[in-house]
Amino acid sequence: MKIHIKNGRLIDPKNKIDAQQDLYIAAGKIVGIGEPPEGYVANQVIDASKLVVCPGLVDISARLREPGYEHIATLESEMQAAVAGGITSLACPPDTDPVLDEPGLVEMLKHRAKQLNLAHVYPLGALTSQLAGKEITEMSELTEAGCVGFAQADAAITDTQVLWRAMQYAATFGYTVWLRPEEAYLARGGVAHDGEVAARLGLKGIPSAAETLAIATILRVAEETGAKIHLCRLSTAEGVEMVSSAKKKGLQVSCDVSANHLHLTEHDIGFFDSNCHLKPPVRSIRDKAGLSAGVKSGSVDAICSDHTPVDDDCKLLPFAEAEAGATGLELLLSLTIKWAQQEKVSLLDALYRITTSPAQILGINAGDLSINSDADICIFDADIYWKVTSGALYSQGKNSPFTGLELPGKVRYTIINGHIRYQSD
Amino acid sequence: MFNPQLNQDGKLKHLLTIEGLPKAIITQILDTAESFVGVAEREVKKVPLLRGKTVCNIFFENSTRTRTTFEIAAKRLSADVINLNVNTSSQSKGETILDTIDNLTAMHADMFVVRHAQSGAAHLIAKHVAPHIHVVNAGDGRHAHPTQGLLDVFTVRRYKPDMHNLRVAIVGDVLHSRVARSEIHALTTLGVPEVRVIAPKTLLPTDVEKLGVHVYHDMREGLKDVDVIMMLRLQNERMVGAMLPSAQEYFKSYGLTQEKLALARPDAIVMHPGPMNRGVEIDSAVADGKQSVILPQVTYGIAVRMAVMSILAGNA
Numbered sequence: 001m002k003i004h005i006k007n008g009r010l011i012d013p014k015n016k017i018d019a020q021q022d023l024y025i026a027a028g029k030i031v032g033i034g035e036p037p038e039g040y041v042a043n044q045v046i047d048a049s050k051l052v053v054c055p056g057l058v059d060i061s062a063r064l065r066e067p068g069y070e071h072i073a074t075l076e077s078e079m080q081a082a083v084a085g086g087i088t089s090l091a092c093p094p095d096t097d098p099v100l101d102e103p104g105l106v107e108m109l110k111h112r113a114k115q116l117n118l119a120h121v122y123p124l125g126a127l128t129s130q131l132a133g134k135e136i137t138e139m140s141e142l143t144e145a146g147c148v149g150f151a152q153a154d155a156a157i158t159d160t161q162v163l164w165r166a167m168q169y170a171a172t173f174g175y176t177v178w179l180r181p182e183e184a185y186l187a188r189g190g191v192a193h194d195g196e197v198a199a200r201l202g203l204k205g206i207p208s209a210a211e212t213l214a215i216a217t218i219l220r221v222a223e224e225t226g227a228k229i230h231l232c233r234l235s236t237a238e239g240v241e242m243v244s245s246a247k248k249k250g251l252q253v254s255c256d257v258s259a260n261h262l263h264l265t266e267h268d269i270g271f272f273d274s275n276c277h278l279k280p281p282v283r284s285i286r287d288k289a290g291l292s293a294g295v296k297s298g299s300v301d302a303i304c305s306d307h308t309p310v311d312d313d314c315k316l317l318p319f320a321e322a323e324a325g326a327t328g329l330e331l332l333l334s335l336t337i338k339w340a341q342q343e344k345v346s347l348l349d350a351l352y353r354i355t356t357s358p359a360q361i362l363g364i365n366a367g368d369l370s371i372n373s374d375a376d377i378c379i380f381d382a383d384i385y386w387k388v389t390s391g392a393l394y395s396q397g398k399n400s401p402f403t404g405l406e407l408p409g410k411v412r413y414t415i416i417n418g419h420i421r422y423q424s425d
Numbered sequence: 426m427f428n429p430q431l432n433q434d435g436k437l438k439h440l441l442t443i444e445g446l447p448k449a450i451i452t453q454i455l456d457t458a459e460s461f462v463g464v465a466e467r468e469v470k471k472v473p474l475l476r477g478k479t480v481c482n483i484f485f486e487n488s489t490r491t492r493t494t495f496e497i498a499a500k501r502l503s504a505d506v507i508n509l510n511v512n513t514s515s516q517s518k519g520e521t522i523l524d525t526i527d528n529l530t531a532m533h534a535d536m537f538v539v540r541h542a543q544s545g546a547a548h549l550i551a552k553h554v555a556p557h558i559h560v561v562n563a564g565d566g567r568h569a570h571p572t573q574g575l576l577d578v579f580t581v582r583r584y585k586p587d588m589h590n591l592r593v594a595i596v597g598d599v600l601h602s603r604v605a606r607s608e609i610h611a612l613t614t615l616g617v618p619e620v621r622v623i624a625p626k627t628l629l630p631t632d633v634e635k636l637g638v639h640v641y642h643d644m645r646e647g648l649k650d651v652d653v654i655m656m657l658r659l660q661n662e663r664m665v666g667a668m669l670p671s672a673q674e675y676f677k678s679y680g681l682t683q684e685k686l687a688l689a690r691p692d693a694i695v696m697h698p699g700p701m702n703r704g705v706e707i708d709s710a711v712a713d714g715k716q717s718v719i720l721p722q723v724t725y726g727i728a729v730r731m732a733v734m735s736i737l738a739g740n741a
Binding site for chain 1: 444522545546553569603606633635
C-alpha cells in the first residue's frame, strides 16, 4: 500500500520540521518527505490541506482494563478509542486482574492486541508479584515476553528494602522502573488535595508531601542503585522542581503528567464532582502552574492520557466512594492542543511531549517521521472544536471532567504501519 | 456560580450546606423559626403546613437526636413521617444510595431528610431526585450539617441579637466536624466579624483559615473576650491514636472548665451540639452552669427544622 499525503502541515518534533510538505508511505514505512522516491506511484492520495500531519501519538499511561475488567472496557473498545484519538502506541500499567506479573499473561495481552491490528501495545510488567511490594518479579522473562519497563501502578512499595532490591535488580539489566510517587501512609484514605477545597468540603486530604516524600525516597534509592527511573503522573510543583534538580545532577530520571492535571485544579471539584476524583488528586492553582511550567521547560518529559475507564455506576456515589479515574485516550490530543494554546507553546513543542519524548521514555522506535521509520501517523484538524459527550467517545469509559466542553483538534486519519486504521469526516 | 440548592427564582429548593446561601435566605429561615418557637408552647402543637406531604427520614448513619428532632418538626407541621435506618437494612445488602432513593421516590415521598457518613452524599441525592422532591441534609460526612449550623446561629441571635458585634470561638475537632463547617459559614454569612477556631494542629484542616476564621492553638488565648463559645464533640475513636494521646490530656488543654470560661466575656454563652462527653471536652459544672444554653439549643432545633421544611415545601 502506497499512500501519498499531500498538502499537509507536516510537524515532526524530533527532526524539528514544521512546514507544508508531502509525505510518502510505502510498505509500512515512510519513504519520502517533500519529494517522492524515484518511480513512486501512490495507490491512495490523502488530501491533507489545512490539516496537521504528525507522528502517531505515544501514550505512556493507558489502562485497557484487560484482562479482568472486561465489564468496564475491553481491548476492542479501548484500542478503537486509541486510534480515534490519534494514538498509535501506548503503554499500559500492570494493574489488571490477574496482575501482569507473569510472562504468559503479557504474551496473551500482546497477542490479543496484535490480532486487533490497531495501536501497538507496550505492557509495563509488575515490579513486584501481585503488586504487593514484597517479592520482585521475573523481570528478564517478562522483558522477553514484551514488557518495556516495570511498574507498580497505584500500589506503592512501602518496604524500602524491597524498593532498594527491586531497583538494584532492574539496574542490573538496565530496565526502567516506573513509579507513581505517593507515600502510602501519608496518602491513606485521602481522596482530594489537602488544601482549601478539601477543608471546605470535608474531604480527607492527600498532602503534597505524600508526593514529595516519595520522590525524595525514590530519587535517593535510584542514585544509590543506579536504576533508571520514570516517575508517573506528577501532581505537585515541588515534585517537578525535585525531578528537575535530579536531572541536573545527572540522574537517569524522566517523568510525566496527565493531560487532566494541566487543566484542572482542586476548585474543579465544585460540588463533589466525582469525575474530578483522580489519582493523584488535582491540586492547587500553583501546582497546576508548576506542572505546566515543567512541561514547557522539559523538566516534565511527557504528557499522558492516564486513561482509566470507569463504570458509570462507580461514579454515581459520594465523592470519596466513587472510583478514581477518567477516560482519556480520545482527549489527549485535544487537551494538549488546548494547553499549548493557553500557554502560548508552539504546536511542534507540544506534540513533542506526546510523540517523540514518550517514545524515547519507552525506548521504542516511534514518535517521529524520519525516512525509513514505521509509518505511524496522525492527521488532524487543529482548528476544529468538538464537544465532549459520551456519544462522541469510542471508549467504554464515558466519565470525563471535561464532559460538555468544546475542545480543539479532531483526528481525521490514524495510520499504523502504513495502513489507515481510523478515518473520520 | 451555579448553586444546586436554589431554584430558578433563587429560592431554596434543597438545604444541602450553608456555604453559598444568601444572607436573606438564612434570615428568612431564622425569622420563620421565631414564629414556630411559640407553637411548642401551645396546647395544640400542630400547624397544617405540610398536611398531606410525606417526609422520609433516611439515616445511612446512626443518630438519635437529629432524627428525633426532624421527626417532631415534621409531625408538628402535620406531615406523614417515615423513618428509615438504612445502614441496618438495604445498604448491607449492597443496594446503592441512589437505588434506595429511587425506591422511596416510587413510594411518593415529597421530602428526603438524609444523613450519610460520606461528604457529598446529600449533593449526590439532590442532583438525582425528581424535580418536585426536596432534600434536606441532616449531616454528610465531615462536610455539612446545615440545620445544626442554623439552630446554632438562631440560638446566638436570641441571646446576642447584635451579630455584627460578636466574637465567637469554636473549640475542638474542627477537622472531622460537619457542625463546625456549617457554624463557620452561618456566622460569617450573618456578618459576625470574628470567628475563631481553637484546636491542636492535628484536629484542624489544612488551610482552615481560608474559611475566614482566626486560628488559635492555645485555648486561654483564644477564649479571651469572646461572647460565644461553641464546643465540638470529640468522637471516641479520635481520643487515642495519632491525633491525640489521651482524653485526659485533651481535657487539660482543650476542655472547657470554669476557670477557662472566666477568660471569656462575663456574659458569654456556652453551646454544644451534643451528645456531650462530660470531662473530655466540657466540664459538667460548665455544661450545667448558668452560661450554658445547650438545652435551649435542642428546643430551638425543632423550630429551625420546622422553618426549613415549611419554606422548602412552599417553594416549588
